[in-house]
Amino acid sequence: MPALTTIGCDADDTLWHNERFFQLTEARFREMLADHADAELVSSRLLEAERRNLGHYGFGIKGFVLSMIETALDVTGDTASPAIVRQILDAGREMLEHPVEALPEAQETLAMLAGGYRLVLITKGDLFDQERKLAASGLGDYFDAVEIVSDKTAATYERLFARHGDGPARAMMVGNSLKSDVLPALAAGSFGVHVPHELTWALEHAELPGNAPRFRQVDRLGEVRYILAEIG
Missing domain, CATH: 1.10.150.240 (Putative phosphatase; domain 2)
Incomplete structure (x- = not known):
């Protein structure tokens, strides 16, 4: 691997x-x-x-x-x-205009990952609003690149992981949405790590993947470190 x-x-x-x-x-x-x-x-x-x-x-x-x-x-x-x-x-x-409230373990996890891996923020939504939230979060300095995209597909991850890394086979995508963050990343050949959130928009619902060797699910963001230790 x-x-x-x-x-x-x-x-x-x-x-x-x-x-x-x-x-x-x-x-x-x-x-x-x-x-x-x-x-x-x-x-x-x-x-x-x-x-x-x-x-x-x-x-x-x-x-x-x-x-x-x-x-x-x-x-x-x-x-x-x-x-x-x-x-x-x-x-x-x-x-x-609402203040940005970081989730538990967000800063600690990014600080742990920064330097050891190329970190890429991949988010979809309105450009101005996402830029505002990133700036207000205080988390922007942990990322080597930021990509605000119109949608997340397998082609999106193939392109971005080739642009900012060594291709999808050597990349991992972490997110709360199976539909947007995990399934298309798996389709691109990356690892996909699902970190469930208590609230999920109805249009982001999807079924867990079946036979997907590169799929992982954790209870909270800080547990990503254990996935990294497992896969090397």
């Missing part, structure tokens, strides 16, 4: 909290529309809009806000008041 030289790391809900703010905002959104539809219908329509709009708006807060506005128009029959639209915009702005 070739020596591991490069480690890719996800950001949202791997290094810092993210999904909790989306869920809190969605709860506010349901309250805004309580006079027009029940909470379950609002959430269902919002998820449909998000899925429909991913190809247009991509991932992140701005696309989420646009999907909320579209959903508000949908469930009110195009009669959503300007006040509701204003509340949605205000909620999105609050999300974009």
Whole structure:
């Protein structure tokens, strides 16, 4: 087995909290529309809009806000008041300004890995927002490279691990999303380490891989060190 030289790391809900703010905002959104539809219908329509709009708006807060506005128009029959639209915009702005809270063991783990491996932050979402969160997190100096991508596919990992390392066969991707961080990295030939987070966006759900020798799962980020000791 070739020596591991490069480690890719996800950001949202791997290094810092993210999904909790989306869920809190969605709860506010349901309250805004309580006079027009029940909470379950609002959430269902919002998820449909998000899925429909991913190809247009991509991932992140701005696309989420646009999907909320579209959903508000949908469930009110195009009669959503300007006040509701204003509340949605205000909620999105609050999300974009929310302080960054690092997850337990994030800094310690990156400090342990830095120097021994090439560390690459690989995250998807809005460019400005991801850059803001990285700067506010205080974790940016641990990384040799930062890549903010529109989506994460096997081709993405093949390209990035060739650009910043010695190819996918000598790389590992660590993240909380099976769908985005683990499965495409495995398909590219890398190790994929799943670090589950208590909150996962519905569109990021995926089944655990079957026969995948390079798949690993840990309970918390700090346990990545044991994976490294195992594989050498």
